[in-house]
Amino acid sequence: MEETKVVLADHEIPKQWYNIQADLPQPMSPPLHPGTGKPVGPDDLAPIFPMNLIEQEVSQERWIDIPGEVLDKYLLWRPSPLIRARNFERLLDAPVKIYYKYEGSSPAGSHKPNTAIPQAYYNKAFGVKRLSTETGAGQWGSALAMACAMFGLECRVFMVKVSYDQKPYRRMMMNTWGATCIPSPSNVTEAGRQVLADHPDSPGSLGIAISEAVEDAVCHDDSRYALGSVLNHVMLHQTVIGLEAEKQLAKISVYPDVVIGCAGGGSNFAGIALPFVRDKIHGKSVRIVGAEPTSCPTLTRGPFAYDFGDLAKKTPLLPMYTLGHDYVPAPIHAGGLRYHGMAPIISHLVRLGLIEPSAYDQVATFEAGVQWARTEGVIPAPETNHAIAAVVAEAKRAKAEGKERTILFNFSGHGMVDLASYDAYLNGKLIPYELPDAEIQRALKAIEGFPKP
């Protein structure tokens, strides 16, 4: 019997997160204050985040200890298994070995708790009593709801109204974990009321929801805001994924030729990728591939520029690949990948040539996801299907070139709460969608006059 999985015992869980800032061959451009055009300092962020997380956001330390209370919660499902996808390999009939890191075993079904738990922990430690956040598809909001329940924090989630209506199960998850979930735009913030005054039927957007969540945090005592992607400390927390994978592969004396993750805001991708980027910086030969949707091709077609993280221009200016803060996402089903920007860390590494971006159409991704489900069992989240489509593309290339290849990819989550998108696919209701060139022109216009990174 050949081994299918590599599991780690509890005591083998990484005790530190990896901070790539310490290994960057060139430093990143800093976030800028939109008013002054000067780098944002810790004090600028203090009304929004607790100081202990701000310190992580700007830290240059290579290794940052994972607190014991965070490890205790991680251990409920971590270390997550590393699984060899033999059945899928047989289907592809290509000279590839495919290993996947399965993040769907978390209680929320995705990688999001890897950062939700430390964020709740650090806020609690700082004396914060409630957290506000926004959520699009709902993965982040539900993960934060769970983490807040575990640490006894109140939690309020502003969920993009169209998703709130279409995805009632996500709202129910948050409620079960004790959080309040409010469709955005709402009447509970000034930002929401303004939108509703102009557009009573607004379906909402991530940009509006961010504005509401930030306002809600700032206007309540002992309250802060939490973000599930994009920022440095979020990427940091997710590195537990890649650090575990490295240990697991070392146990079977395997090193991947290619490391793949789907990329929306960048958090699950950073999680699997950053420890391998470190190796690459130190001379190791490994390709690291981010897979995004053709409908939201931030890394493959967007300019690298300073831009806002939200529509309302409330965030600092971030140096990143962007489709413009006024981007209105096409209604594709991988909600977690419909963000106009990309984590500055990931953007920087793409610029440096350390990460290869690629883009896949949603129809191709669901085709790959259904093939996966019928061979390997787990029904992947629509976001994860982008990583699987990239795996299929790598396998085809390996076959065409007649070269063996070992692939590692991050299976960011299962699709149990996203089955409506599979139903749409199976009934021929998903159509290919490529972002029109005019949208790139709009993006360039949106960042006109902003400082250049």
Next chain:
Amino acid sequence: MEETKVVLADHEIPKQWYNIQADLPQPMSPPLHPGTGKPVGPDDLAPIFPMNLIEQEVSQERWIDIPGEVLDKYLLWRPSPLIRARNFERLLDAPVKIYYKYEGSSPAGSHKPNTAIPQAYYNKAFGVKRLSTETGAGQWGSALAMACAMFGLECRVFMVKVSYDQKPYRRMMMNTWGATCIPSPSNVTEAGRQVLADHPDSPGSLGIAISEAVEDAVCHDDSRYALGSVLNHVMLHQTVIGLEAEKQLAKISVYPDVVIGCAGGGSNFAGIALPFVRDKIHGKSVRIVGAEPTSCPTLTRGPFAYDFGDLAKKTPLLPMYTLGHDYVPAPIHAGGLRYHGMAPIISHLVRLGLIEPSAYDQVATFEAGVQWARTEGVIPAPETNHAIAAVVAEAKRAKAEGKERTILFNFSGHGMVDLASYDAYLNGKLIPYELPDAEIQRALKAIEGFPKP
């Protein structure tokens, strides 16, 4: 850092299932042919099941090898983790240690694939090309759909119409795995057409769906029927759960005082319980507790009698605790526990005093389930909430008695596709329900004149 989980490596997975028939202090009464009143023989079952599974159904061998191809599929998620519920223990503040075997990590989210996979394998090995089955809440239908996809079998699932309409996600899961899911009563079988002729708006029942699935299997070439609970070979396959748990507990030198599982048809309960029943038969001191709903109190209030497994009286007469084959379940949310009968093996062991039955109201079970989710993370399936309610009751008793107790329970599945029931609970729409005495009188009438076991 204390260990939270005990994980087993792939090579530690049990290589044999445990067959309790070999250790029973008294033999079970045989199933009877309803026409002749004589014990049913293998040939009677041959049109419905493949002979290799029939052999398992009647086997007296203590250990039965798990085929390599079945192990290969099990290894996609098995051995499942054994987890110490420290956070829930702290909440209960009682002198108990709580360990749970987490079966929610399977691709279908429950323990059902443990038998779906070998059933698909043995049918395939016997030359069968398609399987028919019924499903109530949908857990079994989706697990069989997945197993059939993995072994290249066609799969047709008759799903009780009211569930089909209320739980579209289950149907979508089956479709994603390539199965056909038909609301029952349907027009594709004679049994269904008859019901529809009399009751065009029939909401369906498990009894009708079984009749349709059996007819569908018998009327198609190379086709057989598959059942997800009740029968001996199903209980056999599920023992992989308890066998793993024994190994895991042995690693930390722990032996439970109490073993708990929720009980509907009996399959997940048998899975965790039977290896410990064996110990008990051999003199070990351990209590083994089945937790059922007060709305469907088969073990706690039903008579032990010969009864049919279905409404249409198409099955053999089975010796079991029963609420009568004409029982119409109350619309409680733990759909997987709404079966009028109980596995003959479990029934027999209750009769012998080796298993203790208990019953919990759905409101109490959801209260326990929500407390669980907010401390341990995973949102349990409504069925699993019954096991958790039993754990809470044991903890309270231990506290009242001032006695330490180690509890092991089976966490049969997660509740990601059952969130609507949590929504109902959180909004005060679930009400307590105890089966009226008149229903027990009806049950006694339903079995009047049947042979006695």
